[in-house]
Amino acid sequence: MSYREKENIINIFSGLLITAIFAWAVYQRHLDGRIDLTDDFQQWGIIFLIYAGVSIVARIIIYIVFHIINAIATREEKIPEEDERDKIIKLKATRNSHYTFSIGFMTAIIYLAIGFAPYVIFIVFVVSGLIAEIIDNGSQIYYYRKGV
């Protein structure tokens, strides 16, 4: 398995893990009554910003740990440079990811139009963002294996 494939697998699992832990923590706070997620949209704004920060920091840590473990296991210290094939694969994966998020966005708008509570939009955004990320990394693995 190439470095890029491993990197994408790590991204999928770290994305799932970070989102699951963060969502669980936020939901517990909601159950305890410390935050109100049904009506207070300012809370959603704050949660999204904290999530972005936590996600970036956690990913950097996971990426460093992955690189160290990979370097020990394969004895290759250098991260392979991105070449034209990597760039094409990344572009195609980003396209798939954007399509997925667009579908999620439209789903959220449809939910709003048919009378769902506004907070449902934020949940759909989070879920579609996560699925879009999985599609992005999954597409990359697919293109690396099957070819472009």
Next chain:
Amino acid sequence: MPKRTIQNNIRRLRFDADEMTQQELADKTGVSRQTIVAIEKGKYSPSLELAFKIALTFERPLEEVFTYVPEETTTKKKK
């Protein structure tokens, strides 16, 4: 227009070039070894620039390294 596909003789040319490894070819053309593997297997069609770099490495004309053949020919060969 009939559908065509790109085939290559990189594996044979590497063998002729004193059994050049995929890594050596990758280093000379500035791409990763995985990209060379993908090109050899026909899973990736390189850009024109990379195709010329590969041809220059082997000191052969481009059409000797890459050929653009009708898809039916490759399907028949696979059978």
